[in-house]
Amino acid sequence: MTLAPAHVAGVGMIRFGRYPAEVTLEDMAVRAARTALDDAGAGLAAVDGLYVGHVFGGPVAGQRVAARLGLDGRPVSNHENYCASGATAIREAWVALAAGLHDVALVIGVEKMTDRVAGGVRPDPGDLDAAVGYVMAAGHAMSARRYMADHGATRDQIAAVAVKNHAHSVHNPWAQYQEPIDLPTVLGARPIAEPLGLLDCSPISDGAAAVLLCSRAGLRRLGIDGPAPRVLGVGLVSGSVQTGLGDLNAEDVSRRAGEQAWALSGVGPDDVDLVEMHDCFTIAEIVRMEGLGLVPRGEGAAWTAAGHTALGGRLPVNPSGGLLSRGHPVGATGAAQVCELTWQLRGSAGGRQVENARTGLAYCKGGTVNGTDGGSVTTVVMAR
CATH class of the missing domain: 3.40.47.10 (Thiolase/Chalcone synthase)
Structure with missing residues (x-):
């Protein structure tokens, strides 16, 4: 079975590394998201839904990011699949676009590890x-x-x-x-x-990356006429x-x-x-x-x-x-x-x-x- 491809209209990252405690998960996510939106020439009003992958971000981290970013009130979902969390969020956005639920979806993968993880990451205590x-x-x-x-x-x-x-x-x-x-x-x-x-x-790292995914209709809404890489x-x-x-x-x-x-x-x-x-x-x-x-x-x-x-x-x-x-x-x-x-x-x-x-x-x-x-x-x- 194949679904319609999603088009990548914009991407953005911050440099991965070790950030001080005053730089929050929300700060990093917002910076990456704004870079992706700027890369696409898109405004916040174009975004239909937000998908956020994280592991140590705590409850409703995606909604906290949405409020900071100016996407409050939009559909927001959080995805935890450990190291595959960001890619799982991309999968869910791709499916939503193919289903016609959205035309433009913003995906953010984000983690603040250096003030939450000491040494190696640990499995569940019952493992x-x-x-x-x-x-x-x-x-x-x-x-x-x-x-x-x-x-x-x-x-x-x-x-x-x-x-x-x-x-x-x-x-x-x-x-x-x-x-x-x-x-x-x-x-x-x-x-x-x-x-x-x-x-x-x-290494143990902090960082965020964002991807703006669109259907063909979404590309037209954003005024993107040229080719865009496809998922x-x-x-x-x-x-x-x-x-x-x-x-x-x-x-x-x-x-x-x-x-x-x-x-x-x-x-x-x-x-x-x-x-x-x-x-x-x-x-x-x-x-x-x-x-x-x-x-x-x-x-x-x-x-x-x-x-x-x-x-x-x-x-x-x-x-x-x-x-x-x-x-x-x-x-x-x-x-x-x-x-x-x-x-x-x-x-x-x-x-x-x-x-x-x-x-x-x-x-x-x-x-x-x-x-x-x-x-x-x-x-x-x-x-x-």
């Missing part, structure tokens, strides 16, 4: 995996060890993901980190969960219950999310020119690309080390710098990925531009649920 120490860092460390044992990958190859993504973010003015790092620096960083060190892990489809799946020992890196949840994205968009994996991947840890970029079928199974680490996923390579991954370097304010990440795809498809990404980018994929995996292979996974397919 049985976390109770025995199987938290996110530990799980990805086990994934890396298993991958190295199964496929002959090296620690250097896995660390190369961080080197690549930091090299990309040098050209991204919205990234938390904008300096390159070399392989010895990644390998020598403070250990977190062996074999992963500090620079194999995405062709947004897949959303949740983890399935696992039995037996299984394969730690099977990524069946990624396979299912990819298949849904291809079915919804009419695009296949061979059509993808670039990927914004949820690289919460270096190994995650590798195994999720393989799970989607974009990289052959067991070859992702070698592809990275060979430069195939770098700018100028076969399939550039995370030209924005990804979570590792752009930063990872969890509710904002999915919206930030769509901002990046929009700039890439417009040909306006500057020094990180992917040549002849026509079709892009953004992937987010949010949260863990004990006994399953994940919380939620979103896949956004966009085209010129």
Whole structure:
């Protein structure tokens, strides 16, 4: 089944990073939203509904943002799917546009983490995996060890993901980190969960990103005559219950999310020119690309080390710098990925531009649920 595409009329971000306590979640969301509206040349009166993705924002954060922004009284919905929250909000706006409920929808992904989260983010207190120490860092460390044992990958190859993504973010003015790092620096960083060190892990971040989505009628209302990048489809799946020992890196949840994205968009994996991947840890970029079928199974680490996923390579991954370097304010990440795809498809990404980018994929995996292979996974397919 395919739905009518949504058109991206405008996007906006603030730089991800660490903001002082006096800079609130609402402040960040409003700044990103106004930038997106300005990018589209749109006024507040044009917006039919507001969709807000966040995790730690508290009750009715979206309505608080709407009141500050001047969208009070409009339909507002809040979406929490952990790291996939922003992309889930985009999915709901896309569905509403296709259904004819709205012509113009504003999506904001926002998170203020640095004054709410100490150390790594924590699963639900009742999560049985976390109770025995199987938290996110530990799980990805086990994934890396298993991958190295199964496929002959090296620690250097896995660390190369961080080197690549930091090299990309040098050209991204919205990234938390904008300096390159070399392989010895990644390998020598403070250990977190062996074999992963500090620079194999995405940081705690604050930030906001906004996307103004329109139907064709919405574009006409805004007076936009030229081409606007299209959201062709947004897949959303949740983890399935696992039995037996299984394969730690099977990524069946990624396979299912990819298949849904291809079915919804009419695009296949061979059509993808670039990927914004949820690289919460270096190994995650590798195994999720393989799970989607974009990289052959067991070859992702070698592809990275060979430069195939770098700018100028076969399939550039995370030209924005990804979570590792752009930063990872969890509710904002999915919206930030769509901002990046929009700039890439417009040909306006500057020094990180992917040549002849026509079709892009953004992937987010949010949260863990004990006994399953994940919380939620979103896949956004966009085209010129």
